[in-house]
Amino acid sequence: MDATLKLKNKPNIIGAAANFTYHWGINSGLDGAHATRLAVAVSELVTDVVLFAFGEQEGEMEIAFQRHDDRVEVIVHEYGEPFNPDRHRYERRRALEEGNFTGAGFELVQRLSDEFIYLNKGKQGKEFRLVQHMNTPHITELLPARELSSTADHSQGPQQYTVKPVAIEDAEDISKLIYRTYGHTYYKDKLYFPRQLELSIEQKEKIGVITRTRQGEPVGYFAVLRTTDSNICEVGEAVVAIKHRRKGLMKMMLRQLIEMARERGLLAAFGEATAAHIISQRVNAHFGFQTVAIVLSISPVMVLSGFEKHTSSQDLSSVFEFVLLTDIPPREVYLPEQYKNILLDIYQLLGMEVTAMPEKTPTLPEIAELEVQIAYEDKFALIIVRQFGEDFEDQIDQIFNNLEENQIRTIDIDLPVSDPATPMHVPLLRQRGFIFCGLMPLFHQEADYFRLQFTFARLDFDLIHAYSDMAKRLKAIIQKEYYETSAGRKQVVS
């Protein structure tokens, strides 16, 4: 999180919260109009909490602010009285005739936000999530078509390229390169917006390299991103201009990137290779990445220019692959019995020393702590178990229902393997249709997590391609469990 405000339910904090939101929005890259919308939405929510959430009692709320590459997100979290938004709908007639504006604030919150989700977490309170997308100019609005046309054809050997760490002033060249190479089809839309790229580089959210020809023309770009709450990085955002492919540029850039990540003290790098084909998985394998999980239906279908023949006709699934950048001290883990062998094999492939501890039944606190992360455009949500509690089942059901109501297609859940309570919770998640996904080493706060997944998407496993032996093993288990559970599941087609 960029910032978290803890506020009492007092009227005098409404203006302060709204003003902070506005200025944070502006500093995060929103324009004035969008920052104002976000601030008004926060003002509405905070007012509702002040007036209604706690009755006459004193209470507290938390407002978390998070900037992502392509959007800003504000989460208002409070522990007040239960609230059912369906019972507080705005009605124009009632407002005009009776002066009863019930639901007006909530209506505005939803309509002024690009994305809005309400999550009832039972005893863990309620969350109102607001998102505004960045609206900086697209590269095609900044440069004339002539400048965006294809690169010149220089037939050069690898010795004539230079690979350098990216700087803020490279942002426009990177957008240009992405546009020249993929047209409008590159799946990370934010790379078309130089200002957003500048902000990401400036705020050190990514470590990247850019390759130029001797004439200074940008022909390759590759970056690792800080995308999790852990000291690891994601290998993503890769492009090589079509006329400069098959010259080893991708490997040159990845080698330098991994070295830079290691120098900055990052513990591991992971990649989300598409399962629509094996090309990216093969490149990752070449650099010592090991497959740890297959995440089904992680994003909608997309067509990459130059990769048309590998395009999938269904939601995209990803093969997660890890490489350690440093030695990790031995650790004790609690693994669910039915997945113990494959999880231990993944640890072994990664070179991580672990001791599988015998199962036990720990005493649980009253309230579970579950964090929800949502990739709104991908309709994908991840629930992270920070702590198990007696109300775990209730919270999961409530969150699951809220996410389903908001058309989230895939819901994954990360369970900490350092917690002895993890194995005993797996059966109840399996009963709800969650299936195996894999191991997420060092994924949250430098701890390892076991991942289960649930998807409403109808998938053809013949279109999910696995390259490594481990990927093939994971796919076999996931496929079996997917079909075992699909009969009783409401499904949507891509």
Added chain:
Amino acid sequence: MKHRQEGSKLFLKVEQNLNLITAGHIERLGVEADEIHLDLSEARIVDSEGIILLWKLLREGKKVLLWKPPRILHEMISILELKEFLPLEKMTGQPYEEERD
């Protein structure tokens, strides 16, 4: 918030946000007024409490005139389908002026 009273006319300038607190303040100040001039040229954030305030003042039969309401207010009135009741373009007043000695 700046304000001054001239007979039954109340002149106000909202210098921050128009929200629960400022709306309550304006409502109290306007009890005796027949005509309220609200300068919103410096109000960046207006929430639904501002709209409720306008509804109350108009329902009480007061004349309400606005100076430079922020764009977001137009947007909110449109979302809540209140354009006919709150035709901002027909409610244009004058900027707030400090009292002259």
